[in-house]
Amino acid sequence: VKLAEQVKNGDRRALARAITLVESTRADDRDEADQLLEALLPSTGKATRVGISGTPGVGKSTFIEALGTMLCSRGERVAVLAVDPSSQKSGGSLLGDKTRMEKLANEPKAYVRPQPSSGALGGVAPSTREALLVCEAAGFSTVIVETVGVGQSEAAVADMVDTFVLLVSPAGGDELQGAKRGILELVDVIVVNKADGDLLVEAKKTRDDYDVSSKLFLRDAAWQVPVVLASAKEGSGVDDVWKKIQLHGRDEGRRVAQAERALWRTLESEVVRSLRANPDVQKAVDEVRAGKNPLRVARELAARFELQR
Amino acid sequence: VKLAEQVKNGDRRALARAITLVESTRADDRDEADQLLEALLPSTGKATRVGISGTPGVGKSTFIEALGTMLCSRGERVAVLAVDPSSQKSGGSLLGDKTRMEKLANEPKAYVRPQPSSGALGGVAPSTREALLVCEAAGFSTVIVETVGVGQSEAAVADMVDTFVLLVSPAGGDELQGAKRGILELVDVIVVNKADGDLLVEAKKTRDDYDVSSKLFLRDAAWQVPVVLASAKEGSGVDDVWKKIQLHGRDEGRRVAQAERALWRTLESEVVRSLRANPDVQKAVDEVRAGKNPLRVARELAARFELQR
Numbered sequence: 141v142k143l144a145e146q147v148k149n150g151d152r153r154a155l156a157r158a159i160t161l162v163e164s165t166r167a168d169d170r171d172e173a174d175q176l177l178e179a180l181l182p183s184t185g186k187a188t189r190v191g192i193s194g195t196p197g198v199g200k201s202t203f204i205e206a207l208g209t210m211l212c213s214r215g216e217r218v219a220v221l222a223v224d225p226s227s228q229k230s231g232g233s234l235l236g237d238k239t240r241m242e243k244l245a246n247e248p249k250a251y252v253r254p255q256p257s258s259g260a261l262g263g264v265a266p267s268t269r270e271a272l273l274v275c276e277a278a279g280f281s282t283v284i285v286e287t288v289g290v291g292q293s294e295a296a297v298a299d300m301v302d303t304f305v306l307l308v309s310p311a312g313g314d315e316l317q318g319a320k321r322g323i324l325e326l327v328d329v330i331v332v333n334k335a336d337g338d339l340l341v342e343a344k345k346t347r348d349d350y351d352v353s354s355k356l357f358l359r360d361a362a363w364q365v366p367v368v369l370a371s372a373k374e375g376s377g378v379d380d381v382w383k384k385i386q387l388h389g390r391d392e393g394r395r396v397a398q399a400e401r402a403l404w405r406t407l408e409s410e411v412v413r414s415l416r417a418n419p420d421v422q423k424a425v426d427e428v429r430a431g432k433n434p435l436r437v438a439r440e441l442a443a444r445f446e447l448q449r
Numbered sequence: 450v451k452l453a454e455q456v457k458n459g460d461r462r463a464l465a466r467a468i469t470l471v472e473s474t475r476a477d478d479r480d481e482a483d484q485l486l487e488a489l490l491p492s493t494g495k496a497t498r499v500g501i502s503g504t505p506g507v508g509k510s511t512f513i514e515a516l517g518t519m520l521c522s523r524g525e526r527v528a529v530l531a532v533d534p535s536s537q538k539s540g541g542s543l544l545g546d547k548t549r550m551e552k553l554a555n556e557p558k559a560y561v562r563p564q565p566s567s568g569a570l571g572g573v574a575p576s577t578r579e580a581l582l583v584c585e586a587a588g589f590s591t592v593i594v595e596t597v598g599v600g601q602s603e604a605a606v607a608d609m610v611d612t613f614v615l616l617v618s619p620a621g622g623d624e625l626q627g628a629k630r631g632i633l634e635l636v637d638v639i640v641v642n643k644a645d646g647d648l649l650v651e652a653k654k655t656r657d658d659y660d661v662s663s664k665l666f667l668r669d670a671a672w673q674v675p676v677v678l679a680s681a682k683e684g685s686g687v688d689d690v691w692k693k694i695q696l697h698g699r700d701e702g703r704r705v706a707q708a709e710r711a712l713w714r715t716l717e718s719e720v721v722r723s724l725r726a727n728p729d730v731q732k733a734v735d736e737v738r739a740g741k742n743p744l745r746v747a748r749e750l751a752a753r754f755e756l757q758r
Contacts (some may be wrong), residue, residue, distance in 0.1 A: 174745045179698055181742055266744055273742075316501060397736050403743035407724060410751030412717055420756055425712060429705050433490055433582075434712035436483045442719030447729055447753040 141172075144179035147278050155251065155278045162270040163256055177270060180277035187219075187276045187283045187387075190385055191297040194307030195372070199333045200286055201240040203307055203372035207208055208241075210378055212230060212249040217321035219275035220244065223255040223264050251280065257293070264296035266406055272300060297399050298326040302390040305329045305381065308350065317359040329366055329384045330354060336371035343369055363388065420444075450481075453488035464560065464587050471579040472565055486579060489586035489679050494704075496528075496585045496592045499694055500606040502632070503616030508642045509595055510549040512616055512681035517550075519687055520591055521558040529553065529586035530603060531595040532564040534575050560589065566602070573605035575715055581609060606705050607635040611699040614638045615688065617659065619652035638675055639663060642692045645680035652678055672697065729753075 143161075146154030158180075162173045194200050208218040220241065245252040255268050275283045287297045298304040306327045330350050335343035343393060347367045354365040366384050370377030415421050424441055428434045455463030471482045504511050529550065545633075554561040560691075564577050573596060584592045596606045607613040615636045639659050644652035656676045663674040666678045675693050679686025724730050733750055737743045 170748070174742070174748075177742050183742070238663065264650045270742075270744060354737035391559065399737050399743045400734055403737045403747050406744050406747035407730070407750055408717070408721055409722065410748060411720055411754050414751060414754045415519060415716060415720065418756060421716070424711055428708050428712045431490070433483070433486050433579075435715050436486065438482075438712050439479070439719060439755065441716055442723060444757040445720050445723045446755055446757050447727060448755050449753075 141175055144176055147176075147180060147274060147342045148183055151214075152195055152251070152277055155274065155355075156253075157275045158278075159253060161269045162274060163265070163267045165285075173270070177273060178323075180274060184273045185276060187280055188385065188390065189272065189301040189303075190282060190284045191287065191294075191301035191304040192284055192307065193287045193294050193297060193304070194333070195309075196288055198287075198307045199372050200307055203279065203331070203333055203370065203378070204284055205241045205244045206372045206375055206378045207249065207382060208250050208284065208377075209242040212244075212247045212381070215249075216248045216282055217280045218244075218247075218282045219251045219253070219254050219278070219280040220284045220286060221253055221271055221275070222256055223268060223288070223297070236298065237352040243378060251275065251278075263417055264293045266402070266409075268296075269300045271400055294323050294326060299401055301325050302394065303328045303385045303388045307331045307333045307387065308346065310334050310339045310346045327354075327365055328363065328388050329368065329381065331368050331370050331377070331381055333370055333372055335369035335377065336374050450484055450488050453485055453586075456489060456583060457492055459588055461560070461564055464583065467564060467583045467587075467702070468580045471583060472574070472576045486582060489583060492586040493582045494585060496589055496700065497611075498581065498610040499544075499591060500596065500603075500610035500613040501593055501616065501739065502596045502603050502606060503642070504618075504679045505597055507616045507618045507666070508681050509597075509616055511638070512642055512679065513593055513595055514550045514553045515684055515687045516691065517553040517559050517593070517686075518556065519691070521553075524558075525591055526558045526560075526589045527553075527556075527591045527593065528560045528562070528589040529593045529595060530562055530564050530580055530584070532566055532577060532597070532606070533627055560584070560587075562740045564594075566569045571655045573602045574713070575718075577605075582681045588661070603632050603635060603649065608710055610692045611696045611703065612637045614694065615639060616640045616642045619643055619655045633662065633674075636663075636674055636728070637672065637697050637731075638677065638690065640677050640679050640690055642679055642681055644678040644686065645683050654712070 143154055143158055147158045158176060161169055161176060164170070164173065188366045192200060192204060204220055204222075208220060211218050218418045221243075241252050244250045253271070255271065256265050264285075268285065272283050272285060285297050285301060287293045294304075304326055306323060306329070308330060310332055332343045332350070335347075347369055350367040354367060368377055368380050368384060370381055372378065421441060428437050452463055456467045467485060470478055470485060473479070473482065484531060489613055501509060501513060513529055513531075517529060520527050530549075550620070551560050553559045560579070564580065565574050573594075577594065581592050581594065594606050594610055596602045603613075613635055614637070615632060619640060619641055641652045641656045642654075656678055659676040663676060677686055677689050679690055681687065730750060733746045737746050
């Protein structure tokens with residue numbers, strides 16, 4: 141298709157249109173989006189895919205801007221897909237996000253794009269995976285997917301990138317507690333940001349804390365999660381982080397497993413959607429509400445499940 | 450069926466056989482189990498359904514034993530379904546569980562039954578809901594479902610009982626942090642156990658902490674979650690807890706919504722199981738692993754979904 145050619149030729153407006161198309165939830169856009177992706181797919185897979193997460197205020201935008209600008213100055217082309225849970229209902233471009241990374245957005249070699257989020261917890265929309273593929277086909281050598289550490293969004297982003305980077309503040313080991321523990325199992329590189337001025341001592345202590353815990357949470361014998369000090373504001377440590385990302389590299393096996401999980405996630409959610417709309421299921425729900433055994437009714441319905449030819 | 454009559458007549462061995470039948474994962478037991486439940490269903494619904502959860506070491510067994518023994522002495526009949534995540538693979542009766550509540554297990558009016566757990570996190574098996582119904586049909590006036598606070602098991606238990614009780618230790622407000630926060634949204638009654646001897650002062654402080662937080666997490670304007678001091682060892686406070694459980698009472702609307710959710714959970718898991726066994730889906734997985742767009746493949750498969758007549 142023509143749009144695919146324009147995207148592959150690096151046409152900015154075509155890129156924006158293509159991402160809008162894959163993000164569309166309108167049924168009549170879906171065919172066109174699928175054709176576009178089919179045409180782009182042979183040109184995908186070449187970029188370094190990086191996920192960056194961290195709680196609000198940790199300095200994600202400043203860090204991504206510093207990293208992206210550094211890469212552009214070395215001749216790389218960088219795309220940033222920024223998932224903002226607060227944009228849940230708009231589904232479109234948020235001025236707020238654009239201006240957050242103004243400097244990077246004005247780089248000719250960079251592209252910054254806010255992503256619509258889905259679901260009550262501001263989760264990552266499945267289409268973000270497709271937007272990433274579009275950026276790859278458009279020739280970006282690095283694609284960064286940013287997410288705020290809310291709900292399931294980190295797991296979703298970790299499951300579409302080669303290297304998942306967690307930014308933490310130099311606030312000591314407090315963040316290691318509670319909710320943060322689950323995320324350590326997803327992380328490939330930890331960055332203690334704001335390691336400058338008065339916070340440097342505290343940042344070093346925090347690095348040591350995470351160093352201990354990353355050894356405890358070791359999940360891959362071949363990769364000891366590095367903990368890197370950085371100051372996005374002063375630009376220090378950003379190059380170190382990039383070296384760790386390159387060292388971690390990409391793993392085709394991981395990408396194949398990610399694609400398979402994406403298939404299952406979408407298949408399950410689409411089938412559940414069909415079930416909810418099915419009149420027989422709605423009738424069954426009424427019967428259960430009236431006193432029938434829900435497990436029996438469910439098993440009987442499930443036994444009738446089939447895929448048409 | 451004959452087994453159903455025996456269960457309704459209070460035959461102990463028939464009760465054990467009936468629960469074993471509904472717990473069976475063998476396909477050829479399923480029809481018989483469904484017929485049994487159909488025959489028992491008109492006799493269900495009369496018991497007070499209580500869920501009891503808490504971390505290991507908080508004194509759940511001792512508390513349930515104290516509560517159960519007290520109720521038996523008042524002429525009630527009490528069944529305890531104890532979910533032990535560690536029993537994951539045995540799927541059967543664990544001597545360990547039996548002996549934990551030895552005194553209650555020897556009460557003629559009580560029945561203690563370990564439950565098989567399912568899944569990697571030691572989750573509650575769907576059949577626990579059916580075991581609860583069997584106990585109701587057998588004439589128990591109170592059915593207690595015990596769970597260790599691990600993974601999703603608390604949510605599953607909270608979703609099959611009238612009143613969900615959380616036992617906490619008098620270790621101060623530490624437990625309010627992190628992982629425990631999610632559970633407060635499920636809880637109807639909080640019990641600070643081990644409120645005796647040296648720990649009494651600490652227990653009172655803990656009660657006050659939970660009192661504050663239960664006001665913060667208020668989800669139902671009609672029910673302020675009470676925080677009760679108890680000592681299962683000394684037997685104090687157990688009667689207070691029972692009064693709160695009775696005060697909370699049962700809500701037919703809650704039971705109907707629970708049945709509907711049980712329908713959906715089982716329907717989804719059974720359909721996903723069919724999908725995994727479907728040769729077309731397996732072929733699609735191979736195509737995705739070879740490079741096809743997973744979201745498109747998933748949508749195409751889901752579009753073929755149908756329920757046979």
